[in-house]
Amino acid sequence: TIPVILDVDTGVDDALAILFAIKHPDIEVLAISCVAGNASLDQVVENTLKILDAADAPAVPVAAGAQRPLIEPARSASHVHGADGLGGVQLPVSARVAETVSAVELMRRTIMGSERPVTLVALAPQTNLALLLRTHPEVAANLERIVFMGGSASVGNATAVAEFNVWHDPEAASIVLDSGVPTFMYGLDVFNHVAVEQPVAEALAAGTDPVGRIVGALLGNRIAVSEDDPGEYTGLIGDAGAVCALVEPESLRIENRPVRIELGGYGRGQTLVDMREFAGEDVVHGLAEEWASIDIALEVDGPRYADLFLKTLGLK
Ligand code: BDR
Ligand code: CA
Numbered sequence: 001t002i003p004v005i006l007d008v009d010t011g012v013d014d015a016l017a018i019l020f021a022i023k024h025p026d027i028e029v030l031a032i033s034c035v036a037g038n039a040s041l042d043q044v045v046e047n048t049l050k051i052l053d054a055a056d057a058p059a060v061p062v063a064a065g066a067q068r069p070l071i072e073p074a075r076s077a078s079h080v081h082g083a084d085g086l087g088g089v090q091l092p093v094s095a096r097v098a099e100t101v102s103a104v105e106l107m108r109r110t111i112m113g114s115e116r117p118v119t120l121v122a123l124a125p126q127t128n129l130a131l132l133l134r135t136h137p138e139v140a141a142n143l144e145r146i147v148f149m150g151g152s153a154s155v156g157n158a159t160a161v162a163e164f165n166v167w168h169d170p171e172a173a174s175i176v177l178d179s180g181v182p183t184f185m186y187g188l189d190v191f192n193h194v195a196v197e198q199p200v201a202e203a204l205a206a207g208t209d210p211v212g213r214i215v216g217a218l219l220g221n222r223i224a225v226s227e228d229d230p231g232e233y234t235g236l237i238g239d240a241g242a243v244c245a246l247v248e249p250e251s252l253r254i255e256n257r258p259v260r261i262e263l264g265g266y267g268r269g270q271t272l273v274d275m276r277e278f279a280g281e282d283v284v285h286g287l288a289e290e291w292a293s294i295d296i297a298l299e300v301d302g303p304r305y306a307d308l309f310l311k312t313l314g315l316k
Contacts, residue, residue: 001028002144002246003116005107007065009037009124009165010047012080012087012218013238016309017123018048019211020240022055024312026247030118031110032062033103037124037168038077039085041067047085049094054214061110062096065103066127069169077164087221089214103128108136117144119246122176123239125165126150130172133179145182148173149242151259151271152188153296158269163188166261167269174261183294185259186242187271190252190300194244195235196310198223204315212315237309244305245297251308253299258291 004027008014021027032052034044045064052060068074082088099106107128111118120143122129129146132139150165150173158167166173177183196219205216219235237244245252262270273296310316 001026002119003028003030003114004119004121004246005031005033005110007033007035007103007120007122007124007126007128008044008048009035009039010044010051011038011085011124011239012221013236013240014038014123015047015051015086015218016215016237017239017243018051019055019215020309020312021121021243022052022057023314024243024247027243029057029060030114031106032060033065033107033128034062034098035065035103035124035128036067036074037165038081040074041065043085045098046094049096049098050091052096053094054091054211061099061106063099063101063103063106066131069125069127070130070171072169075168082221087218089217089221091214104132104135107132108139111139111142114142117142119144120146121243121246122146122148122150122165123242125168126172126176127169130169130175133175133181140179140181143181145184146176147184147186147242147246148176149186149191149239151185153257153271153273153275153298154189156270157188161267162269163271166271170261170263170269174263177259177261177292177294183292184245185271185294185296186245187296190297191238191241192236193300193302194237194241194305195302196237196306198235200310201235209315211313215313215315237306240309241300241305244308248305248308251301251304252297254295254297256293257296258293259296260291
């Protein structure tokens, strides 16, 4: 199994990702850390605990982390995820409680206490990760790699060029990228191409399987959002795709590319990806040799991941 820590801002698609990670037999969720992003920190913690119940998960430690980005105030994403972060999908109050330690301390303990190197899966603004790596740099030696949903080598969503998770805390993303930990980027280039078709989502929502009803409702919410914004969010499994990438990388086209985070001006939060054929060798026009070189997913077999998602949850 792959031992992972999930860092989340639950979030409609973070919820789908947690369900998938808990249910997949090859993934072991050691801990979940929460951060403000799609919703306020308190709301993210509450949603995360509820989704663990929905997944019938064993006891997984959950901790609250950063309430806001390193520099800027937190910004609302309620136009995508609703005021409650779950698009109004009602779930019973959970009897689970969050740890009393901070997310950074939970991550540190979990990583240092693990016999096997841990994969840190970030599905949210990377504030918690940046704080962890700056406060406890020793964790890097016991990390297998960081897998993050964020960024883009093409289009943005929060702005024309910036993806939400990176845009929400660009300084944090920059710290993580420069940490030297092997990093894999699952950005909008693939995120935007893994969707469950609307009739399938509707049938799940109207069905009898309890997990299927929740998944159908969450996906239905994505589809409803996309009606105002055609083509943008149609039935996307979103963050869940980044977790699929842990177990089925062969359905992706991956390239190693120099990347850095734009911190200033109109491009703030953009992931600058050097796609030139001579990237990395050019010392004159671009300083690419100073950029972090990371693996980036550029193409995905979307139907394959949608299938993997549904089958893992026993919904196909
Ligand atoms: C990312 O931003 C959030 O809205 C989603 O949960 C996902 O992690 C997509 O840009
Ligand atoms: Ca997210």
